[in-house]
Amino acid sequence: MNKPNQEKTVQQKRIDILIRLSLILVIVTILFFFVVKPMLKRDYYFEVGENYTFENLGSQTGRDSFDVAVEGEGIDAVASALGSAGVGAKTLLIYPLSDLGQSIKNTLNTDWSEDFTPTGNSVSSDFFKGLRYKAGEGSNLDNYISEIIKMTSEQKNLTILFDSKVAGVMKQNGKISGLTVKTPGETRNIQAERYIDASGSGEVLKGASVAFTKGYGDIGIEDLYPPVKLNFTVSGVDNTQIQKLLKEQGTMINLLLKSYKTGDRDIGISGLSVSDQGNGSVIIEAVTVTNVDLNDEQAVKTTYDRAKKECENFYSFLKVNLKEFSEGNISVAPEFVMSAPNHFKGRYHMTLSDVLTGKRYTDRISTASRPVTLVMKDGNRYLLCNPKTFYIPLGSLIPEGVDNVLMTGDKISASPLVQTAINSNASKAGTGYAAGIIAAYSISKDMDIPMLIEDRNLDTQQEIEKILRKSGIYMSDIKEDITSITGDWSYPYAEKLINLGLLSGGVTNDFKYDREAKNKDMAFILLNGVPRVSEEAYNYKFDISVRKYLNEEQLTKDSFGEIVLSIFHKDGVKGNYYTEACKLGLIDENLQGRLKNKSVLKLSEVYYASVKLMEKLTGQALK
Known part of the structure; x- marks a missing residue:
């Protein structure tokens, strides 16, 4: 006969509790080591890469024969070279300066922040995050230079030619067959299976006769380029005291900056950004210059001399007015921080609406997120939109007319309006790293680069995305809700105006579809839009007939009709x-x-009517 159930003693209850706690501890430990810790490693320690090694690479023999040859001096050049070498490609970096830190030293560019969406989500590559982490997560340029030198020196598949310049490009049957490269001691004939132009000016692309547009010429604004910045170093100051001043006396600082007059209509003070460089040294970003022809070397040099003088004058002003700067010494950067002057024609041309709506290309290879701005010749600055996650397609990196070349940086095939959103170091690093991997992948698969983006090769594109994801390139599977932008009936017409830089959505990407219009809303679009579409259609009579409507009055049906009749020169009409x-x-x-x-x-x-009127006036269909 079974004994009746007896109540457990206090000791037995304690043992049961200890057993349960032990089981919970074991489960928590397992979760930490196999789930949480890998996530922490990926997010904070950035052990970049899946250690892919592609087949059919590294067999090139001879000192001038390579799998991949990269030309350039920026972070995208370094990233491209490391990306291809990291998967087994025998890689050459043709570097035009004396050491890997020279490009950074020349510009004093402190833009080493990640690309964040408006909601605070980082979309930068693990390659860039890893570099930032190892460099101390700040803007100390010496740290970045040290890490870049270390990363390249540890890569056994990478050769670097310093102080080297591409002097000639040989092209045959739609491919580059070789480069003539001048080094300090000799001229070498470099041959590679794939080439990557990661230079700012696109010298390899020009040598291969790839078509390009200058500045904002692609959207009909001739002789306009993005502004340039000139930074300077100040030594002998206390950064802690300076940061305290900026934090506690922000209003006073803003008033002080507004009181400073440059005396040069093209040079302005954009703020006061101070980056600590250690040892009593800081870099100051403040001086911005507009209306510089970036394709005219003499104009750039002349403008630099003016801007350098302004940096010195501005710092003298700071020394007199702020005791925190009174004992410092200034050293101006040798070069401007500036965008690429040209945009090269590729197999796909990115538009501003692509960026705004986060178009999910089948051949997406990189991700970015930065506000899009436009500064006109008069110095007026417009925040066109503030995109969330947007993608860069492989097609925009493949130049038209050449089958074995990729291009990186902000010179890729894209609207110049996109340039401000893709020219960060974070974006360039991610795109460059992806380009290096893809160049090596195409060799491994024995596929010309343009074949990778063909519709019949969707499985190849999916494989490339999988490889890039595992290599640390951020790719979101979350589809953003963009119905507030695209849901209105007039969006297809607003999109055409957006791609011409005629609409500004601001920080919230709000195009105010349902707001009652004013006369100036239509007048502004027509006055700026017609000359961007066709200079021939823009004349004095058109200008004066529209300009008088730049007022705050409501755009009634009758005033709308009056504008329409006026621009088509239907004078003397009576009645409504x-x-x-x-x-x-x-x-x-x-x-x-x-x-x-x-x-x-x-x-x-207004958006719909403006497009229809401009197309009728110019005889051209807006894209």
Whole structure:
């Protein structure tokens, strides 16, 4: 007969609790080591790369024969070389300066922050995050230089030619067959299976006769380039005291900066950014220069001399007005921080609407997230949009007319409006690293680079994305909700204006579709849009007929009709302007239907009408 259940003693209960706690501890330990710790490592220690080694690489013999040859001096050049060498490719970096830190020293560019979405999510590659982590997560340039030198010196598959310049490009049957490279001691004939142009000016691409546009010429704004910056070092100061000053006296500092006058209409003070370099030294970013022709070396040099003088004057002003700077000594950077002057034609051309909506290309190879700005010749700055996660497609890195070359940096095939969003060190590093891996991959698979993006090779594109993900390139599977941007009926027309830089969504990407319009809304679009589409259609009579509507009055149907009649030179019309414009066929039936029973136009109707009017005026379809 079984004994009846007996109540457990206090000691037995304690043993049970200890057993349960032990089991929980074992489970927590397992979760930490196999789930949590790997995630922490990936997010904070950045052990970059999956240690891929592709087949059919590294067999090139001879000192001038390589799998991949990279030309350039920026972080994208270094990243490209490390990306290809890291997967087994015999790689050459043709570096035009004397050491790997020279490019950084020349510009004093302190932009080493990650690319963050507006919601605070980092989309930078593990390659860049790892470099930042090892360099101390700050803006100390010596730390970055040391880490870059260390990374390259440890890569056995990488050869670097310093003080070297590409003097000639040989092209045969749609491929580059070799480069003539001048080094300090000799001229070498370099041959490679794949080439990567990671230079700022695109010398290899030019040598291969790849078509390009200058500055903002692609959107009809001739002779306009993004602004340049000139930074300077100040030694003999206390950064702790300076940072305390900036934090506690921000309002006073802003008023002080506004009181400073440069005396040069093209040079301005954009703020006061101070980056600690250690040992009583800081780098100051403040001086910005507009209207510089980046393709004119003499103009750049002349402008540099003016900007250098302004840096010295500005620092003298700081010394007099702020005791924290009174004992410092200034040293101006030898070169501007500036964007690439040209945009080369590729197999795909990125548009601003691609960036704004985060277009998910099948051949996406890198991710970025930066605000998009446009500075006009008059110095006015517009925040066109503030995109979340957006992607860079492989097609924009493949130049048209050459089958064995990739291009990196902000000179890739993209609208110049996109340039401000992709020219960060973070974006360049990620794109460059991906380009190096892809160049090696194409050799391994014996595929010309353009074949990788063909529709019939979607499985190849998926494999490349998988490899890039495991190599630390950020790729989000989350689809952003963009219906607030694309959901309005007029978006296809707003998109055309966006791609011309005619609409500004600001920080919130709000194009205010339902807001009642003012006369100036339509007048601004027409005055700026027509010359960007066709210089021939823009004349004095057109200008004066539209400019008088740059006012705050509501855009009624009648004033809209008056504008339409005026720009098509239908003078002397009597009666209701809107009705007469409709009778003359200047306002289409679709818009007439939307304006039925309305007295004032909304911005959505302005976007539609502006596109239709500009196409009619110029005879060109807007893209």
